[in-house]
Amino acid sequence: MQTAPEVAVLRLGHRPGRDDRMTTHVGLTARALGADRVTVPANAGHSRDTVEDITDRFGGPFEVSLTDSPKQHIRAFEGQVVHLTMYGERIQDVEDDIRTAHRTGDPLLVVVGSEKVSFDVYEEADWNVGVTNQPHSEVAGLAVFLDRLFEGEELEREWDDADRRVVPMATGKRVIPAEDP
16 A cells, blocks of 8 residues: 655744644644644744644654754755745645645645744745635644645544544534543
């Protein structure tokens, strides 16, 4: 069985105290919706810890790493780079090209910002993609992008080495040990 090319997510910037939940949610969304790993700024180590804890409890595989140099991370990435920005080309106009490039073997780095993104990130990207050309959250943009990239197949994923799992219910909440039927 051939392994699909990697999908990695890079969170650009992190303002401690202001971006704590958003950076964590970028990692959780990347994990839940099909990415293989996320890299967050070094000053967001607590976000890394939270995402690793969720992966330990609810399964993987999924990797989390820290970087002191997000822009160098982009330049060094061997594959295609997608920068999610409300100023980019409409996703519905470029998603087929991105999906084709990814399916033909190119790893994909999906870059999401935090504070104002410098112009060199736009220049480094193979695609600057707007999920909508209206102001919105980077978490929402990442979720829509990954769902479009994987065409919903990520929602059927099986998780390895989970300690627990969520039981889908119309009403209420139920989490059980993973080995329970």
